[in-house]
Amino acid sequence: MNRYRNMAVLVIVIGAQLVLLAYQVRTKDDVSLLRSVTVTAVTPLARGLDSMRGSSLGFLNRYVLLYNAQHENERLKQELDKMKLENQFLRTELTTADRVRALALFQQQTRSRTVAARIIGTATGTNSKAVFVDRGATDGVQRGQAVITPDGILGKVTFVYPQAAQVLLITDPAFAAGVISQKNRVPGTLKGLGRSQVLVDYVQNEVKVEEGEWFFTSGDDRVFAKGIPAGQARVAKQGTTFKEIFLDPAGLQRGLEEVLIVLEGVHQAIPEGSAPASGPVVIMPPASESSEANTPVQSESGLPALSTDADRLREKLKRVGELQGVKYGTASGRLPNFNMEPNQVTRPVAPLLAPEPAKPEPEAQRKQ
């Protein structure tokens, strides 16, 4: 009897669960009450287990398994190295972004029609100074067009492909361009030498070219528009036939990454006075022991325009003459005292060598 009772209970329990299962499958309904009760009952235990696990692991890691610290240290060092490399990469990206922005700004300001290009490779050959850019015939690039940067000329297009072009750099020995100096307007031919500096050839020894003087494209070669910086003279000395003038190319100052290909060039005037692309140059006044030399001297117009020693000396002598009533360039025969300091004199003084007026003879002499 007992045996049947056990079987009966088993069958009832199994049957009840079968009915429950069939109900769920048939009605697609769920017994949410039982589920929610179970989850509610199990959740605190699971949470307790989780915190217990966390505490145990924390204790193990902090106090027992200290050998992991060495491993962790090594891992962190590797991670730090990786982060340093990543930081360097991001800095480079930032520099690239700045350069691209400068290029876009220059592109907006220049009157020439240009297309921006990126240098994607160098041409083969040990002495070759040519690069490939990612713009080609489909972008309107043609052979012979000038390639520039905001700083100056860079080269010219020698081969054009549909999606790329080859650019002969300014430093290639086969490169040549017409240039003219900024200050003395001396024309010459810029040639590449296969190294960092370029040569300005065919400049007569007699003409004056100063070191530090800027050269611009002259527009004579019909490749580069007039008025683009070419470079600054680092060496300018007498040669056997022509002057030896070596320039630092302006267009290569910031490396080779982004360039502009001039599709339609517009000539422009060569700027006067200031050096291009380098910003204002501050020149200190010459060192002098006396404080007077540092005192700004007012010109006739009242403007502090005297900047050279000769100017200051001229102004000083002029004031000396004025204080002593001597007018230079006249046939008065009077010479002023050049040793006086005009800044220390407040009233007119007599000149050192004035022609003596005719004095009446004394009475005693007349009697003798």
Next chain:
Amino acid sequence: MTELSDQILMTSPRTGKISRFRIVWQIFIPLAAIAFQVNVPLFFRYLSYLELPLLVTVYFSLMRRNPIGGTLIGASIGLLQDALSQQPLGIFGMVKTLVGYFSASMSIKIDVDNSMVRCALAFFFFFFHQFLTWVLQRALLAQPYEFKATQTLLFGLLNAIVAVPLFLILDKLKERG
């Protein structure tokens, strides 16, 4: 019969002693086993092979030595397990009901305090549990559940190994006297 078989098989059902547990443990231990199964494999995936609710079912059923008690224990733990699964309620419930019934029935005939017996029973019931689950899921729910016999045997062995110390720990929770 040999001496060993004498030790394993009891001559009379009455010689087996019924173990009792406090009601707190009877509630807490199955819940803890289910919580373990739910929570721990999230962080220790290799522990997912442990079927602690099954081992607890087997243990309590063996200790009760009462098929009706085993049936109810198995049904309760199985339904709780179902409630935390994505399948309809009843699959684990029915399987563990049968496990509870059979383990309790076996405990009448054999000495379940022997570690070797416990290990063998744990192994057997794990395999039985997995196989029956596969049958019911395919037959009643038409789920494409795959039964991997080799893996099941291996996991059964591992569960059996865990069962021995686990049962010894649970023995400490028995009411004395």
